[in-house]
Amino acid sequence: MQTLHVNGYDMAYLDVGEAKGTPPLVCVHGSLNDFRIWGCVLGPLTKQHRLICVSLRHFFPEQWDGKGNTYSIAQHVDDLIAFIEKLDAGPVDLLGHSRGGHICFRLAQRRPELLRRLILAEPGGELDASLAPDTKGGPSPLLARFTTAADKIAAGDIDGGLEFFVDTLEGPGRWHRLPPLMKQGLIDNAMTLIGQVRDERPGFSKTDAESIKMPTLFIGGAKTKGLLPKVLHTLAAHVPDAKVALIPNTTHPMFEQAPHAFSEVVLKFLAG
Amino acid sequence: MQTINVNGYDMAYLEVGQGKDGDPPLVCVHGTLGDFRTWYAVLGPLSKKHRVIAVSLRHFFPEHWDGAGDDYRMAQHIADVIAFIEQIEPGPVDLMGHSRGGHIAFRVAQQRPDLLRKVVLAEPGGDLDSTLAPAAAPGGPSPQSARVLVSVNKVRSGDIEGALENFVDGIDGEGTWRRLPAAAKQQLRDNIFTLLGQVHEARKPYSKPDARAIKTPTLLIGGADTKGSLSLIWRALAEHITGAKTAVIPNAKHWMFEQDPEGFSRAVAEFLAG
Numbered sequence: 001m002q003t004l005h006v007n008g009y010d011m012a013y014l015d016v017g018e019a020k021g022t023p024p025l026v027c028v029h030g031s032l033n034d035f036r037i038w039g040c041v042l043g044p045l046t047k048q049h050r051l052i053c054v055s056l057r058h059f060f061p062e063q064w065d066g067k068g069n070t071y072s073i074a075q076h077v078d079d080l081i082a083f084i085e086k087l088d089a090g091p092v093d094l095l096g097h098s099r100g101g102h103i104c105f106r107l108a109q110r111r112p113e114l115l116r117r118l119i120l121a122e123p124g125g126e127l128d129a130s131l132a133p134d135t136k137g138g139p140s141p142l143l144a145r146f147t148t149a150a151d152k153i154a155a156g157d158i159d160g161g162l163e164f165f166v167d168t169l170e171g172p173g174r175w176h177r178l179p180p181l182m183k184q185g186l187i188d189n190a191m192t193l194i195g196q197v198r199d200e201r202p203g204f205s206k207t208d209a210e211s212i213k214m215p216t217l218f219i220g221g222a223k224t225k226g227l228l229p230k231v232l233h234t235l236a237a238h239v240p241d242a243k244v245a246l247i248p249n250t251t252h253p254m255f256e257q258a259p260h261a262f263s264e265v266v267l268k269f270l271a272g
Numbered sequence: 273m274q275t276i277n278v279n280g281y282d283m284a285y286l287e288v289g290q291g292k293d294g295d296p297p298l299v300c301v302h303g304t305l306g307d308f309r310t311w312y313a314v315l316g317p318l319s320k321k322h323r324v325i326a327v328s329l330r331h332f333f334p335e336h337w338d339g340a341g342d343d344y345r346m347a348q349h350i351a352d353v354i355a356f357i358e359q360i361e362p363g364p365v366d367l368m369g370h371s372r373g374g375h376i377a378f379r380v381a382q383q384r385p386d387l388l389r390k391v392v393l394a395e396p397g398g399d400l401d402s403t404l405a406p407a408a409a410p411g412g413p414s415p416q417s418a419r420v421l422v423s424v425n426k427v428r429s430g431d432i433e434g435a436l437e438n439f440v441d442g443i444d445g446e447g448t449w450r451r452l453p454a455a456a457k458q459q460l461r462d463n464i465f466t467l468l469g470q471v472h473e474a475r476k477p478y479s480k481p482d483a484r485a486i487k488t489p490t491l492l493i494g495g496a497d498t499k500g501s502l503s504l505i506w507r508a509l510a511e512h513i514t515g516a517k518t519a520v521i522p523n524a525k526h527w528m529f530e531q532d533p534e535g536f537s538r539a540v541a542e543f544l545a546g
Contacts, residue, residue, distance in 0.1 A: 001286065001287060001288055002273075002274060014273065014286065015273060016273050016284075016334045017334065036309075036312045036315070039309045039312055039455070039459060040454070040455035040456075040458045040459060041458070042309070042333070042334070042462070043333055043458060043459070043461065043462030044458075044462075046334060046336070047336060060315075060316055061288045061289065061315070061319060063319075063320060179453055179530075180313070180530065180531055180532055180533055181312075181313045181453070181456070181530045181531075181533065182453070184313050184314075184316060184317075184533040184534070185312075185313075185316075187316065187534075188315075188316030188317075256453070256454065256455040257454050257455075258454060259454060259455060259458040260458065
């Protein structure tokens with residue numbers, strides 16, 4: 001693959017499509033995914049844009065062994081900043097999904113001059129007390145279960161670890177019902193879960209949200225339940241120049257479930 | 273994307289994995305309505321041991337082709353793959369093709385055995401001539417190419433969904449298209465206009481002398497549940513390619529590497545290592 005050398009690491013990316021007067025759209029995957037997760041929207045989006053789909057440090061195509069302390073939000077934000085600088089294409093448009101949305105949010109906070117527009121598709125993370133007064137703080141109540149999943153993976157039980165992880169998030173039996181094609185992408189990135197449970201990410205605060213300067217689009221799945229829609233709508237209420245688009249009949253992987261509808265929303269926002 | 277200029281066309285490819293020093297890369301050729309993304313499901317397992325190079329043939333995504341021009345030809349794609357291999361690596365490569373891409377890989381092996389170390393054909397597409405299928409009606413279109421014609425007419429009248437449903441269901445049975453995940457559908461949809469080229473691609477049927485001419489060690493892979501001509505062709509070729517090995521992927525149909533990525537990759541990796 002093509003790579004850029006950032007902070008001592010060869011960061012892989014897929015560069016596809018030709019820009020028609022707009023900056024490149026840099027796409028950042030979430031947990032257990034990699035550059036391939038954007039495969040289903042490449043067609044519609046590259047009709048107008050140059051897409052740069054990165055794989056963050058330790059995700060496929062790397063075959064990581066789970067060792068070391070270089071899997072963290074902080075490291076991934078640093079890497080993405082260095083990547084955009086090295087790309088040397090001026091301010092870019094930035095799209096992040098889930099944990100990738102969290103990374104893009106933090107980048108927008110720290111280095112607004114690197115971005116033209118920002119798209120956050122159900123960004124992951126928690127709200128702190130300034131945004132959710134009833135919040136208890138502390139680690140996610142699911143952390144213990146995720147740690148169990150990571151321990152299984154570290155012990156070599158990839159399938160068992162992923163089953164525990166996916167079923168915790170989406171209900172019993174979900175892993176077994178996933179199409180093998182989708183399972184495989186998670187299997188290829190299973191070791192990153194070991195880094196993920198060690199990662200500490202501070203919750204979003206009101207000040208954080210208010211500091212996002214560029215035009216920002218929040219995209220959600222209309223049927224997503226739980227914390228993700230709450231985070232999305234709360235952030236959107238406090239980011240000064242924010243729009244919200246919900247994709248009907250979809251949940252968290254909304255662009256895989258409705259690639260065309262998702263792409264339409266993105267194209268409209270980037271053109272507007 | 274990375275590209276190599278072949279016969280005046282910038283051919284895009286994705287390259288993943290290092291392989292061992294001295295091992296040839298594995299060049300992968302997608303089939304009808306596919307592109308380099310066709311192989312996404314097996315990139316992980318295969319790139320652990322191999323340098324995997326997944327190409328997009330002329331006019332497939334990332335190109336946004338409108339179907340105009342007459343250089344969507346089987347012979348053109350074969351010539352492009354040959355020129356690609358000549359430039360990507362000084363020594364022989366391993367070559368894998370699926371469906372129509374399997375047809376291309378077969379023809380490359382026939383024409384330029386010097387470029388190849390091993391060949392993997394995953395349900396290669398095409399027709400058998402009368403030397404391989406005595407019952408074949410001479411000159412008539414196969415059920416498969418008749419089905420493509422129906423889809424082409426639907427594309428021309430603007431019915432993209434109908435064209436895709438007809439094509440996919442023609443291969444793996446009624447209802448297959450509707451059950452496909454939206455993400456998989458979109459990747460096929462991205463290539464729909466290549467069907468317009470496929471009508472005049474001039475694909476020749478396989479003959480017994482063709483099969484006997486293959487000197488490269490060959491693995492033929494099929495899905496255990498594939499029906500119709502695609503389940504017959506690879507078995508007929510396997511009978512006549514000297515020393516051919518075969519592998520059947522249980523509980524899988526024509527897109528067997530998406531339905532069982534690990535099983536498919538294991539069969540390929542064992543063959544390439546052996």
